[in-house]
Amino acid sequence: MISFAKMHGLGNDFMVVDGVSQQVYFTEGQVRKLADRHRGVGFDQLLLIEPPQQPDVDFHYRIFNADGKEVEQCGNGARCLARFVRTMGLTWKHKIRVSTMRGLMNLQIMRNGLVSVDMGVPQLAPDTIPMRYAQQDIRYSVNLDGVSYEFGAVSMGNPHCVITVDDVEKAEVDRIGGALTQHNLFPEGANIGFMQKIAHDEVRLRVFERGVGETQACGTGACAAAVVARLQHNMNQKIRVYLPGGHLHIDWPGDGESLKMMGPAELVYQGYIDL
Numbered sequence: 001m002i003s004f005a006k007m008h009g010l011g012n013d014f015m016v017v018d019g020v021s022q023q024v025y026f027t028e029g030q031v032r033k034l035a036d037r038h039r040g041v042g043f044d045q046l047l048l049i050e051p052p053q054q055p056d057v058d059f060h061y062r063i064f065n066a067d068g069k070e071v072e073q074c075g076n077g078a079r080c081l082a083r084f085v086r087t088m089g090l091t092w093k094h095k096i097r098v099s100t101m102r103g104l105m106n107l108q109i110m111r112n113g114l115v116s117v118d119m120g121v122p123q124l125a126p127d128t129i130p131m132r133y134a135q136q137d138i139r140y141s142v143n144l145d146g147v148s149y150e151f152g153a154v155s156m157g158n159p160h161c162v163i164t165v166d167d168v169e170k171a172e173v174d175r176i177g178g179a180l181t182q183h184n185l186f187p188e189g190a191n192i193g194f195m196q197k198i199a200h201d202e203v204r205l206r207v208f209e210r211g212v213g214e215t216q217a218c219g220t221g222a223c224a225a226a227v228v229a230r231l232q233h234n235m236n237q238k239i240r241v242y243l244p245g246g247h248l249h250i251d252w253p254g255d256g257e258s259l260k261m262m263g264p265a266e267l268v269y270q271g272y273i274d275l
C-alpha cells in the first residue's frame, strides 16, 4: 500500500508520491496502469520525490509520463513538488533545491501563494534538444505530408518544438502534434507547442505533450514558448503565457540566462493504493 497526493498545475495533473518516507519503485507497466483515468488514479505525469543524492540538495525529483516513460523535466510538477513537501512536512524551508535527471532547480513558495521556479538556462543547440539538425538557428522547418512547418526548438531539460500560429483555437494540435512528437527529427521525441502572439508581453499556447497528448497546461512548454517568442518575435523579457488551464508568468532575460517561471500548484486529495 502506498500513499500519494493528487495535484495539478493549471489542470496539468499529477500523482505525487513521497519516496522519502516510503520505499517505492514503479515499473513502466505500473505507471501506465496508474495513469489510466478509468481504472487507475488518472494523471498526465507521476512525480516521485526521493531523498537527495548529493550535498546542498533537498530532494531528488523523478518524472514519469502517462505512457510509463521516465523523462527529464516537468515545470508544473516542480511547483506541485514544492507545495507537496511543505504540506506533508518533508521540509519547513520556503526555498527548496531539487535535482532532476538533467540538473538542479531552485523552487520558492511566494507570499502570494504562487510558486516560483528557477528552471535553469534554456538550451538551444540542436544536439542539446536533441534534434537532427546540423546548424543552430532561430527558425527551423519540417515537412509533414507536403506541408512545411516553421518552428523554434528549445530544451528545458526536455525537448520542445514551438510552432507560431495565427489562432491557437484553429491549430490542429492532435494531428500535427501527434505526427511531430515522434518525428525522426527528434530522436527522443518532443513536446509540440502551438503559440499565438497576443501582445509584446502575452502569448496563448496549446501543447501536445510527449508521452501524453494535449494537456491543459505544460510548464516547460510555456518556458520554451517564451524563449521562442523572445528570439523569433522580439517579445518582452517578462511575458504571460495563457494556456487552456490558466496562465503562467515567465521571465527570461535572454540567451545564456536562467529562466524563471511562476504559477499555482493545487493539492486536490490524498489517497492510498495497492500496486
Ligand SMILES: N[C@H](CCC[C@H](N)C(=O)O)C(=O)O
Binding pocket: 012, 044, 045, 063, 065, 071, 072, 073, 074, 075, 076, 077, 158, 159, 191, 209, 210, 211, 212, 217, 218, 219, 220, 221
Ligand atoms: N511531457 C513532458 C514532461 C512533462 C512536461 C509538462 N507536464 C510540464 O509541466 O513541463 C516530456 O515528455 O518532456
